[in-house]
Amino acid sequence: MQGSHHLPEDRTTLVPNQPEISDPTTMRVEAYLDHLFAPLASQTTEEQRHEMRAEAREHLLARIAAYEELGSTPEEAVTQTLQQFGKANQVARKWSYNLNAEGTPSWECSRTLAARYFIGSTVLLTAILFGTGSLLNYDGSLFHSFYLLLPCATGLGVGLLAPSQPVRATLAALLKLSAPTTLIYLLWTFTQHFQPWHAVPLFCSIHAISWTLIGSAAAGVGGLLKRAGRKLRTARFASR
Numbered sequence: 001m002q003g004s005h006h007l008p009e010d011r012t013t014l015v016p017n018q019p020e021i022s023d024p025t026t027m028r029v030e031a032y033l034d035h036l037f038a039p040l041a042s043q044t045t046e047e048q049r050h051e052m053r054a055e056a057r058e059h060l061l062a063r064i065a066a067y068e069e070l071g072s073t074p075e076e077a078v079t080q081t082l083q084q085f086g087k088a089n090q091v092a093r094k095w096s097y098n099l100n101a102e103g104t105p106s107w108e109c110s111r112t113l114a115a116r117y118f119i120g121s122t123v124l125l126t127a128i129l130f131g132t133g134s135l136l137n138y139d140g141s142l143f144h145s146f147y148l149l150l151p152c153a154t155g156l157g158v159g160l161l162a163p164s165q166p167v168r169a170t171l172a173a174l175l176k177l178s179a180p181t182t183l184i185y186l187l188w189t190f191t192q193h194f195q196p197w198h199a200v201p202l203f204c205s206i207h208a209i210s211w212t213l214i215g216s217a218a219a220g221v222g223g224l225l226k227r228a229g230r231k232l233r234t235a236r237f238a239s240r
Helices: 024-043 046-069 074-085 088-102 105-137 140-161 166-176 178-191 196-238
Strands: none
Touching: 024 046, 024 074, 024 088, 046 074, 046 196, 105 140, 105 166, 105 178, 105 196, 140 166, 140 196, 166 178, 166 196, 178 196
């Protein structure tokens, strides 16, 4: 299990992200996380530590619940889970090495995911744009799909799946796609015999404003929903 996670953090800086310590299971999990993240706090930002600790906690609690469903007592389930996850100091050394080798893996993962999602959306937009010809000028539903639904769905997906900083990752992806998007609209205007010096600035401006505002807002909402889901699952476990 050690190789499938990249996490770090100092519990003393993460009070808003922690469940109330009200039972032995939670106390043991939080104590384990304290020992695991203490050596790694200097290698990540506070936001990354919030995300990473929440990911680690969720994974541990889910595995503990699975052992309990198989018949283990709560104490046995915690012991089996922590043994399987590995000794805190050994896991911390491995993650520290990975962080030194890779920089900030959660941000890199978010940036890559956002780039892939928005490249896919741009490819879809391009195919529909050239496939429907000049229909964009006359069809309101197509216009809304291009500049409302598509960036909203893409941004929401990034927010729900990115490990950290989904809004920043969305903005970075859109910035990189600005030049290719301009070229797409330029080529499209030539195929439709529009005047490019009028059509290209118009459509590029609409695209840039709508995709930036709606895409980043949706990514933020997706991130909030993801964190709320984590807190809800943690609270449900703690209330058992």
